[in-house]
Amino acid sequence: MNPIIKLENISKLYRLGSVGTNTFKEDIHNFYSKLIHKTNPVNINKNSGLIMDSIKSNHIWSLKDINFELNQGDVLGIIGKNGAGKSTLLKILSRVTAPTTGKIKVKGRIASLLEVGTGFHPELTGKENIYLNGAILGMKKNEITRKLDEIISFSGVEKFINTPVKRYSSGMYVRLAFAVAAHLESEILIVDEILSVGDLDFQNKCIGKMGDISKTDGRTILYVSHNIASVNLLCNKGLFLNKGELIIEGKTKIVIDAYLSSVNNSRKSYNSEENKINQINTASVLNIQNILTNVFYFNEEIHLNINFSLEEIYVNTSCIGIRVVDQKERVVFSSNSLVSNFIYNNTKNNYSVKCIIPNDVLVPNNYRITIALHIPNKEIIDLVEDAVNFTIEETGSLFHMYNGNDYGCVFVGCKWLNS
Amino acid sequence: MKNNETWSMIITPKNKWYKLNLKEIWDYKDLILIFVKRDIISIYKQTILGPVWFLLGPLFTVFTYTFLFSGVAKLSTDGLPGPLFYLGGTTLWNYFQACFNGASNTFISNSPIFGKVYFPRLVMPISLLISNLLKLSLQFITYLVFLIYYYQKTNNLKFHFELLYLVPFIILILAIIAMGLGIIVSSLTSKYRDLTMLIGVGMTLLMFATPIMYPINAVPDIYKSYLHLNPISPLIEAFRYIFTGTGLFNWSQILYSVLFGFIVLILGIFIFNKTERTFMDTI
Numbered sequence: 279m280n281p282i283i284k285l286e287n288i289s290k291l292y293r294l295g296s297v298g299t300n301t302f303k304e305d306i307h308n309f310y311s312k313l314i315h316k317t318n319p320v321n322i323n324k325n326s327g328l329i330m331d332s333i334k335s336n337h338i339w340s341l342k343d344i345n346f347e348l349n350q351g352d353v354l355g356i357i358g359k360n361g362a363g364k365s366t367l368l369k370i371l372s373r374v375t376a377p378t379t380g381k382i383k384v385k386g387r388i389a390s391l392l393e394v395g396t397g398f399h400p401e402l403t404g405k406e407n408i409y410l411n412g413a414i415l416g417m418k419k420n421e422i423t424r425k426l427d428e429i430i431s432f433s434g435v436e437k438f439i440n441t442p443v444k445r446y447s448s449g450m451y452v453r454l455a456f457a458v459a460a461h462l463e464s465e466i467l468i469v470d471e472i473l474s475v476g477d478l479d480f481q482n483k484c485i486g487k488m489g490d491i492s493k494t495d496g497r498t499i500l501y502v503s504h505n506i507a508s509v510n511l512l513c514n515k516g517l518f519l520n521k522g523e524l525i526i527e528g529k530t531k532i533v534i535d536a537y538l539s540s541v542n543n544s545r546k547s548y549n550s551e552e553n554k555i556n557q558i559n560t561a562s563v564l565n566i567q568n569i570l571t572n573v574f575y576f577n578e579e580i581h582l583n584i585n586f587s588l589e590e591i592y593v594n595t596s597c598i599g600i601r602v603v604d605q606k607e608r609v610v611f612s613s614n615s616l617v618s619n620f621i622y623n624n625t626k627n628n629y630s631v632k633c634i635i636p637n638d639v640l641v642p643n644n645y646r647i648t649i650a651l652h653i654p655n656k657e658i659i660d661l662v663e664d665a666v667n668f669t670i671e672e673t674g675s676l677f678h679m680y681n682g683n684d685y686g687c688v689f690v691g692c693k694w695l696n697s
Numbered sequence: 698m699k700n701n702e703t704w705s706m707i708i709t710p711k712n713k714w715y716k717l718n719l720k721e722i723w724d725y726k727d728l729i730l731i732f733v734k735r736d737i738i739s740i741y742k743q744t745i746l747g748p749v750w751f752l753l754g755p756l757f758t759v760f761t762y763t764f765l766f767s768g769v770a771k772l773s774t775d776g777l778p779g780p781l782f783y784l785g786g787t788t789l790w791n792y793f794q795a796c797f798n799g800a801s802n803t804f805i806s807n808s809p810i811f812g813k814v815y816f817p818r819l820v821m822p823i824s825l826l827i828s829n830l831l832k833l834s835l836q837f838i839t840y841l842v843f844l845i846y847y848y849q850k851t852n853n854l855k856f857h858f859e860l861l862y863l864v865p866f867i868i869l870i871l872a873i874i875a876m877g878l879g880i881i882v883s884s885l886t887s888k889y890r891d892l893t894m895l896i897g898v899g900m901t902l903l904m905f906a907t908p909i910m911y912p913i914n915a916v917p918d919i920y921k922s923y924l925h926l927n928p929i930s931p932l933i934e935a936f937r938y939i940f941t942g943t944g945l946f947n948w949s950q951i952l953y954s955v956l957f958g959f960i961v962l963i964l965g966i967f968i969f970n971k972t973e974r975t976f977m978d979t980i
Contacts, residue, residue, distance in 0.1 A: 292978060305888075369977070373708060373815035376974040382708035392813045399735050401742045410735055413728040414814055442742075 280385075281347035282498050283371075283466055288380035290341040290366050290522075340366040342522045344380070348515070350465075351496045353488075355503065355513035355530060357537050362519040364502045365470065368392060371500065372468050386465025389415055393470070395455030400444035404435060404454055407443050411458045425461045432487075433457035453480055460487045466498045467491065471505075482679070488512055506534055506671060507678035538573040538671050546572045548649075548665040555627060556592070557660045558649055560585045563668050572668035576642060576689075580635040580668060586651055586660070587627050594618050596659060600633060601648045602640075603664075610640065610687045614654075639688050642672040711974065718970075722817045732824035737831055751832045752839055755791060759783045766910050775912040775943040777854075781847050784840050785937050786909035792833040793871050793929060794900065799825035800879020801896060804887040804976050811977060818973040819966070822880055826872045833868070844940060855942025863939060867932045870951075870958050874928055877961030884965075884972035908933055913945050925950065928957035 341363045348354055356364050370377045372390030397414045398407050408429055412422040422429075430439055433454040435446070443451060469488070485508060491497050503509050509516065509530065516533025518525045518540075526536045547562035547570065563572045564581045574580055584598060599614030613633065620629050646667045651659040672678050677685055722729075741748060763779035766772040774782040800822035804811065807821055848854055886892045907929050908916075916924055924930055931950035938946040 369812075370708070374812055375977040377708065377710050379710055383704040384706045384708070385703070386705055388706075390814055396813045397810050399739060401739045402735060406735075406738070410731050413725075413731045414810065414816060416816065419727040419731075 280349070282350045282352075282385045284347040284383045285344055286381045286383070288341055288344040288367075288370060288377045288382065289339060290363075290370060290375075291378040292338050292340045292366075339522050341370070341377075341519075344519075344524050346517060346524065346527050348498055348500075350498055351492055352515050353492045353499045353501060353513045354515045354517055355501050355509035355533070356517045356519065357503070357506065357509060357533065358519035361521070363522040364519055365392075366522075367519070368468055368470055368500070368502055384466065387416065387463075388466045388468060389459075389462040389464035390468040391415075391459045391470065392468070394452055394459060398443055398451070398455065401442055403442055404433075404439040404446070405430075407454065408458050411455060412462075415459065415462055416464070417462065421463065429457045429461050432460060449480070456480075456484055460484070460491070464497070466500070469499060469501045471503050485512060506538070506673055510534060510673055534673065538669075538673075539571055545664070545667045546570050548662060550662075555587050555589055556651070558584065558586045558651055558662050558665070559628075561647075561649055561662065561665045563647075563666050572666065574668060574670050575673050576640075576670055577637050579637045580640075582633040582635065582647065582666070583630065584633065584649060585628065585630045588617060588629060588651065588659070589627060592617070592653070592659060595656075596651060596653050598629075598631060599650050599652065601650070602635075603646050603648065604687050605644045606684075608687060610645065617651075638691070640670050641677055641685065641687060641689055642670045643687070644669045718817065722819055722823070725816055725820050728816060729820050729824045729827070732820065733828045736824070736828035740831075748831070748835055751835045755784065755787050755836055756839070758787055762787075762910055772911050773915040775914060775937075777937075777941055777943055778847050778851065781840075781843050781941065782912075782937070783910065784836075784843055785940065786907070786933050788833065788836040788840050789867075789871060789933050789936055790904060790907065790909050790929075791836065792829055792868065793875050794904075795829045795832065796822075796826050796872055796875035797879045797882075797900070799829065800876050801882035801886065803880065803883040804972070805883070808977070819880070819969065822876050822883075826876055830868075840940075857939045857942065857946075860935075860939045860946075863935065867936055870954055871929070871932055873958035873962050874954070877958060877963075877965040880965040880969040881961070884968045884976075887972060887976040903927070903929070906930075908944075912937075912943065925953075928954040 344367065356367065358364050366375075368390065369375050369392070371382065372388060372392060374390075374392070395407075395411060397411055399410060402410060405426070408426065409419065409422055413419065430436055433450075433456075435450045435454055438446065438450065443454070446454070488499060488501070489512060492499050499512075501509065501513060513530045515528065516530040516537075517527045518533045518537045520540065525540070526533050548558075548560060550557055550559050553559075561582065561584045562570055564583060565571050565574065566579050566581065568581070582600065586598065588596065594617075597614045597616045599612060601612045602610045604610050615631070615633075617629065620631050644667065646664045648661070648663050649665045650661045652661070653659070677689070746753075759780050762783040766783075767774055767779035803818065803821050807818075811818065844854075848856075882892065882896055886896070906924060906927050908924070913921065913924060913930060913934055931945070931947060931954050934944040935946050935951060937944035
């Protein structure tokens with residue numbers, strides 16, 4: 279299959295700091311030295327994509343040597359942290375700004391939706407804004423007229439279509455705007471996180487529409503989102519950017535895994551600085567394959583390994599306990615076990631224990647674990663606050679549709695019956 | 698690997714300087730018309746009096762001029778009644794100024810849209826030239842009303858009917874000069890904001906260097922040649938000549954304005970074309 283869009287060595291250099299009168303001076307200086315030396319001090323070596331020494335440190339590569347291609351009908355999810363270069367990539371693709379180096383080859387029209395309702399004018403009616411917004415997005419007038427009824431019925435604001443949009447609720451506004459965008463007839467559609475707006479029904483409608491666009495019409499979509507669940511749901515390909523560089527590109531699942539393991543790697547393990555008796559020595563979180571990680575899917579078990587040393591006099595009375603706290607400082611649950619249940623380790627007074635937190639219980643969120651070696655209601659032998667932390671990622675759990683709402687800390691498998 | 702792949706578009710760091718893509722602007726003609734409609738509707742809807750303001754503003758200006766320059770300072774009006782003399786000049790000047798100001802703010806005032814979606818940026822100044830015609834035609838109608846009134850009252854006015862066909866042409870040249878200068882300024886101010894201040898002063902000076910408050914005949918000969926450098930003067934003088942018979946009408950002067958306009962416009966499009974690719978990074 280021939281690619282429909284192909285990026286070759288795309289890089290983008292940004293200038294940091296304020297742009298003011300200083301630049302005028304610099305420009306004159308650059309122009310002057312260009313005249314004298316026939317070279318520009320700010321010169322870019324186009325072959326390697328590297329800059330010469332004279333370029334100052336207040337320039338930053340927002341994208342570095344990005345190469346990839348897409349076939350017709352592909353839905354690419356672009357993920358990465360803030361500042362990874364996702365938006366820059368979309369801006370270059372939608373021709374809002376030009377790349378510093380490289381080439382993009384495209385077959386067909388590109389329509390970009392970096393924002394819904396671009397150019398909407400509050401004084402104009404819904405219908406007039408459909409024409410305005412459609413034309414801004416690159417539609418011809420007769421094309422819009424042909425699709426007008428379809429757009430209006432998709433938006434669900436039929437009753438207010440002749441009312442100025444300044445009287446619309448924000449929900450209606452967004453629905454109308456997305457309706458226009460969804461009816462663009464371009465071979466390639468670029469979408470930036472529009473699903474974070476609108477109510478649940480409408481979000482589902484948008485996801486459905488985007489799925490239709492790619493499957494039935496065979497159109498190519500590039501989609502940027504922080505919402506991993508929607509990327510997982512919609513995309514057949516993924517691309518993970520970090521600090522302007524392409525880390526991995528390929529099947530959605532592989533890319534999402536790579537992304538998840540890179541985020542939030544702050545405290546996968548704890549190591550005590552001291553080496554004494556009666557203390558918690560180490561703690562670490564692992565997945566079921568025994569790999570050190572602190573990012574888990576909703577349906578994954580969390581293995582917590584703890585190693586501690588304890589004098590024999592404590593063995594029969596003390597216990598090791600954990601307390602799991604979520605981002606809102608709510609204690610989700612505690613668990614403990616009497617030390618006497620564990621096998622005595624060969625090395626001197628040393629215990630290694632494993633606590634398995636079951637899957638399908640903790641809802642997607644960030645959690646911290648506090649570990650305490652103690653005698654209940656009597657003595658705390660050692661306490662490590664926030665020894666490790668971990669994240670349950672939203673990768674399409676039963677709750678992803680409530681994303682952003684507080685629906686509790688744990689999933690309870692209630693039985694629902696006819697009565 | 699096939700080498701004969703056909704790409705419909707290739708995005709590169711820089712456009713070739715000669716690639717102007719004027720055809721692309723033609724493809725977006727629907728957008729231009731919709732922007733014109735938007736501008737007109739929004740002006741009409743936002744104020745109670747709507748387009749009436751377009752008439753009140755110039756009328757106040759004209760009566761002030763009549764009082765100050767004609768009444769107090771006793772400046773020549775080429776033998777014309779004060780209001781008629783000043784209204785002709787201000788009608789054209791207002792159109793020029795509105796087009797210039799609009800075009801020179803292209804990048805700054807449209808950066809929210811430009812930052813989100815691509816369309817040929819020249820669509821914006823072009824649609825402004827068209828939507829400003831509404832204002833111009835309202836003021837022109839007022840001018841005609843004055844003209845008819847004074848034709849009946851006095852008999853030293855001469856209407857050059859044979860040159861009437863030049864009027865749309867004069868307006869077109871004004872629009873071309875305004876747009877050419879405007880887009881050059883817009884390209885520069887997107888990078889150097891300070892220039893906006895300078896431009897404000899410059900426009901005021903240009904207005905005084907244009908025969909709006911005085912006829913070019915009343916200017917001492919030593920300064921006249923400088924004033925002839927101003928490409929707007931011949932247009933305003935010709936406009937007055939056609940409708941009232943006074944003023945300087947000179948084909949070579951008009952040709953100068955036409956040449957000036959086209960050179961500025963072409964230069965402007967090149968600079969604009971270079972700026973529009975990356976201005977989002979600097980604004």
